Amino acid sequence: MGSYQNLLRVIKHNPGILNSSLEKVVKPNAAFLKECGLGDCDIAKLCIAKPRMLATNPERLQEMAACAEGLGVPRRSVMFRHALCTVKSLGNAEKIATQVDNLKNTFRWSDAEVRIAVSKHPLTLTRSKEILQRKSEFLISEVGLEPTYIAYRPAMLSYSLDGRLRPRYYVLKFLKENGLLDHGRDYHTAVACTDKVFVEKFICPHKEAAPHLAEDYEASCRGEVPTRFRFA
Template identity: 60%
Template sequence: MFRLRSTMLSRLLSPSSAFPVFSIQRFLSAEAPLITPKPSFAVEDYLVTTCGLTRAQALKASAKLSHLKSPANPDAVLAFLDGVGFSSADVAALVAKDPHFLCASVERTLAPVVFRLTSHGLSHAEIARFVSLGLSIFRSRSAVSNLPYYLSLLGSTENLVLFLKRSSSLLGSSLEKVVKPNVAFLRECGLGDCDISKLCLSSPWLFKMNPERVQAMVERTQELGAHRGSVMFRHVLKAVAFLGEEKITAKMEYLKNTFRWSDAEVGTAVSALPAMLARSKDMLRRRSEFLISEVGLEPAYIARRPALLTYSLEGRQRPRFYAVKFLKENGLLKRDPSYYAIVKVTEKVFMERYIFPHKEAAPHLAEDYATACRGEVPARLMFA
C-alpha cells in the first residue's frame, strides 16, 4: 500500500503534474479508509520496525509521540516522504531529529509546502535535503513561503542548507518590513550580492534587526574607519553587529591603552583587522608586552600591521624572534630583516631562509628552534 500511495504522491507532486493541491487532498481522503488502526498501537516498536530508528532512538522519540493511538497519520507521512524521494536512511534520520514530523498533516501542510517549493523551481531532491534537516519550519507554510527569497539571496542550494542549519529562525522574520529593507540598505552601502550572501551566513541576526538599528551600526562602522564600499566594511560591520556599541567602545579604549595607540592608530588597526575586537584582553595584553617591551616595536608599526596580533605567540613569534636574534648576535645575517617579514612567512620558508643555511656555523640552531616551538626556549637562544 505504501508503494502505491508513494507512487501516486510522486506524480501528484511533480512540477509538471496537472493536478492541483485539492487533487492531493481528494486522493488522501479517498485512501484514508484503507488504513485500519490497530487495537493497540506501540509507538516505540513502530519507530523501530517501520521508521528504521534504533531502539535507543525510538525510546527517546516515543516520549514525544505518546499521544498517537494509531499509525494512520505516520503511515501517510511516510508514504509522502517516499513519494518525495526519501530513502529509508533519510526517513530514520528525519524522525530521529524531529519525531513530531510524523504528526504533520500531509494534505494541509506537507503537500502544499512541497507544491509551493516545486513551483519555485526546486527539485524533489533539493526539497528532501531541506526537510531532512529536521527543522520545524517545514511544518509552517508561512515560513516556507520565504524560502525562495533566501535561495535567491544566498545564491545556491549549498548556501541555503548552511543558512538553515545555522539560523532557520530568520525565515519567520517579515520580508517586507525587516529583511528586504535591510538588504536594500546594505546594497546602498556598497555591498554586492556576494558580500551580502556572506554576511547573511555569518551574521544572520543582522538581517532581522530593526532597520534603524542596522543604520546606526553602519554609522558606527564608518566611525571606526571602515567606509562604505571599502574592502573591510563588511568585516567591521560584522564585528559591530556581534559585539554591540558598549563592548565596542570599551574594547577600543582598551586597545588604545594596551598598545599605546592614538585614536587614528586604533582606527587604522581595527579597520584592517576587525577580528581583534573579539579577542580576549589577556591575549591582547600578552602580545603587547611581547611586541613592545621585548621585541621593541613601535606602537605605530603594530597598528599598520595588525596581523601580528593573529600569529601564535608561543608557537611562532617567540621562537622565530629568538632564532633570528641569535643569528644577529653571532654575525650570521648579511641583512637585518624586519620583524614582520620574519613572522609572516610560512614555516617552510622560515626554515629555508634562517635555519638550514647555518647548519655548519650553528649546528644546534635547528634543534634549539624546534625546542622553542614546543614552548621551552633553550639558554643558547636567550640574550640579556
C-alpha cells in the same frame, strides 16, 4: 548567498532566519549590504560569522553600518565586512568606546594611531584585554617594537603569541646573534608569511650553519625555549 552551499551553511548556523520576513527584513538587509559594497560571497561570509545579521531589524543594521564607518572603515572598503562583524560582536557604542580606550592604554597609542589600527584590522577591537596585554608586553618590551609600528601593522595582534609571534622572534634573534641574518630584517615580514614560507626563507638556507634550527623552532612552537635560543 551566491550558492546553495553558502545558503545551507547560513541556515545551519541560524535556522531561525527561515522565520524572518523575506520582504520586510531579509531582502531589505541584503539589498542594503550590497549598497555597502558587499558581494554575494561577502554577505554569505558575514552571515556565517554572524548568523543573525540578515535577520536583524533593517534600521538596526543601518545603525551598525554607520557605527562601522565611525571606526574609520568606509563602505565599499575591503575591511567593511569585518567592521560590521566587530560592531555586531561588541553590541553597543559604550562597549566599543571601552575597547578603544583599552587599546590606547595597552599599546600606548594616540587617538590617531588607534583609528589607523582599527581601520586596518577592525577585529582587533574584539580581542580580550588579557590577550592584548600579553602581546603588548612581548612586542614592545621584548621585541622592542615602537607603538606606531604596531598601529600600522595591527594584523600581528591576530597571530598566536606562543604559536607564532614568539617562536619566529626566537629564530630571527638567533640568526642575527650568530651573524646569519641582517640585523635590519623586518620582524613583521617574518611573522606575516605562512609557516611554509617562513621555514623556506629563514630556516632551510641555514641547515649547515645551524643544523638544529628546525627542531628548535618546532620546540618553541610547542611552548619550549631551547637553550640555543637563550641569550643574555
